[in-house]
Amino acid sequence: MSAESLHESATELLETWSPAQGPEQSLREAMLAFLGSAPRGCLREHAAGHITASAIVFSHDEREVLLTLHPRVGRWIQLGGHCEESDHSVAAAAFREATEESGIDGLVLEPGLYGAQAHPITCSLGLPTRHLDLLFKITAPEGAVPVRSSESTDLRWWPVAGLPADSDVLLR
Template identity: 80%
Template sequence: MSAESLHASATELLTQWEPGTGADHSLREAILAFLGSAPRGCLREHAPGHITASAIVLSHDRRDILLTLHPRVGRWIQLGGHCEPDDKTVQDAALREAVEESGIADLILTPGLYGAQAHPITCSLGVPTRHLDLLFEVVAPPGAVPVRSSESTDLRWWPVDGLPAGADVRFRSEG
């Protein structure tokens, strides 16, 4: 069943992740504790909070990052969203979301967890919840041209050293 495989993949990723900061270590432990008490915590139906999957989409030379101007959030953010029942792993969810939101078919997911973040939000359920976001690095093929989906107000490449004002993206310039 999808809930179990999503849960297992999230737990494995977080267990193997070696956070670079004390804050990230604390966040990892908090998300693992959440997963320990929420067997269906990777699905949006889990209203108290749920795992989401995001993609840090980089150009093939890693000089540019693809960001979406999110209509609900009102800021430039990375691509991503909810895990769906058909996703076998959180990695699958991140890659699916990246392809859907970018229109780029040949994206390559880098193995391992890039990072994690948590934020309160009122999502599609219409109730306040918390997104426990697992981030993955995804690389676009040379010459990739993004196509904005209906989930975005705008979509464009930004230089990694020149992100737009107010961007809310977790990006490590050291790669």
């Protein structure tokens, strides 16, 4: 596994993704341009900005979404984080992060890209940067009970129709 395989997977995901015209189409083009100029842009070491992997974790019946109260961000957000060189793809990084942060076994990753977002943030590097977030849809098994990890202040299911007011979680 390498930065090269992460880069290839991110590029392929974005090239095959067909978002609606408008902001998501523009973001897709900007992310592809970024990847074209940043061979190691999927790793946090790329201080100017980097691709991150997020999971929109739905309950088995898709009525709820699992969100984490992120200690650094101070808001309820989707699960996810940085890609690691040991991840064979960005989707694998999202699945790893979802499993680690939810404590749920038996998650199911839907193929393909669910969406994309960009966030200004001061992440673990301690410097202002931008997370170019690739989103994946993951479904939890029936009866899944999340277990909060050390990376979260709180963790809980939210009704799809009742997400927190300050949430920018992307739902389709």
